[in-house]
Amino acid sequence: MQAEWFGQTFIRMQLKSPQNGDSNLLIDPYQTKSLGMRQPKMEADVILSNSGKLDSKLVIPQGSFVITAPGEYEIKQIFIYGLPEYDPDGLATGKIMYVIEGENMTMAHLGRITQENLFESQLEYLENVDILFIPVGGGDGLTPKQAAKICQQIDPRVVVPINYAFGNNKMPLAQVDEFVKASGLTKPEKVEKLRITKKDLPSEDTRLVIIEI
Numbered sequence: 001m002q003a004e005w006f007g008q009t010f011i012r013m014q015l016k017s018p019q020n021g022d023s024n025l026l027i028d029p030y031q032t033k034s035l036g037m038r039q040p041k042m043e044a045d046v047i048l049s050n051s052g053k054l055d056s057k058l059v060i061p062q063g064s065f066v067i068t069a070p071g072e073y074e075i076k077q078i079f080i081y082g083l084p085e086y087d088p089d090g091l092a093t094g095k096i097m098y099v100i101e102g103e104n105m106t107m108a109h110l111g112r113i114t115q116e117n118l119f120e121s122q123l124e125y126l127e128n129v130d131i132l133f134i135p136v137g138g139g140d141g142l143t144p145k146q147a148a149k150i151c152q153q154i155d156p157r158v159v160v161p162i163n164y165a166f167g168n169n170k171m172p173l174a175q176v177d178e179f180v181k182a183s184g185l186t187k188p189e190k191v192e193k194l195r196i197t198k199k200d201l202p203s204e205d206t207r208l209v210i211i212e213i
Contacts, residue, residue, distance in 0.1 A: 001103050001131070003194040005211040008171075009050060009111050009141070009163050011133055015102035020076040026064075027098065027109050027133075030055040046075050048082075050096050050111025070096055078102040083122050085113045099125045104198045108154070109133040112141035112163060118153050130201055131194075132156035137164030137173030144179040151183055151206075158207045159185060160194065166213055176210060183208070 002014040009028040016022055026044040028051070043061050047054070049068045060066065065075050070082040070092075078100065085095040093115075100107045108129040118126060132154055135141030141163045142150060151159055165173040180188055185208040194209055201207075 001105060001107070001194075001196055003131075003133075003160070003211065004192075005160075005162055005213060007166070007213060009109075009133075009135060011109060011162065013100070013107070015078055015100075017077050017102070023076045023078055023102070025078075025100070028111060029058060046078070046080070048080070048096075048098050048109070050098070050109070050113075052094050052096060067098075068096075081125050083125055085111075085115050086119060086122075087115075090119070097122070097126070099129065105130040105196075105201070107131045107133070108156070110135060110142075110150070112139075114140070114142060114146070116142075116146050116149065118150065123153065126154050129154060129156050130198075131158040131160065131196070133160045133162050135163035136161040136176060136179035137171075139163070139171070139173045144174050144182040147179055148182040148184070151185075156206060157201045158196065158209055159183070160209050160211060180208065 004012045011027040013025040014022055023045045025046045027048045044064045047064050047066045052068050070084045073080040081099040083097040084092040087093055095113055098109045106129045108126055112135055134147050136144050136147040161176050161179050164176045165171050188208040188210050190210045190212055194211055
């Protein structure tokens, strides 16, 4: 599995299958040129939106399967589960978390959730996922401390922070260092692109990977 981060909650993921070859997933894509950032190729087999809608400026590649609602999906032997976020009263907020199964691994992308405690119905899918993409910078997503608490609930094998301030970017978000401190995860690994297979997953301590832009 390969994953790149393009700021905010935008992840491009590539999964391989012996029967179907490479599958490209765009999760929460937006028009990055408006922020002066590198715009990735928008070719995609699947496009997922955590907010339930797509950036109106995006040009959707022909043939892409677009998911903007909770539910269960199968595309090219990749299984995707869209889980609604709930407020403290158990009402759906409209935001969606995604669990993705491929390459014998389970990935979860939480988008911009602000839910501080997960319900059992959500943990049935999220608990002990292999790789967790989690918002950590606050704003319209989890704060560093809230994200650290959610990580404890899920107990993933690999944590990848998203939706935080970086470089000279002026987004009103916390730096990733605040999450690192709050989470207690040590020795973060910094990469330009996450490349990982099932045999690379840690068997004991949680691995913290920071994808640099």
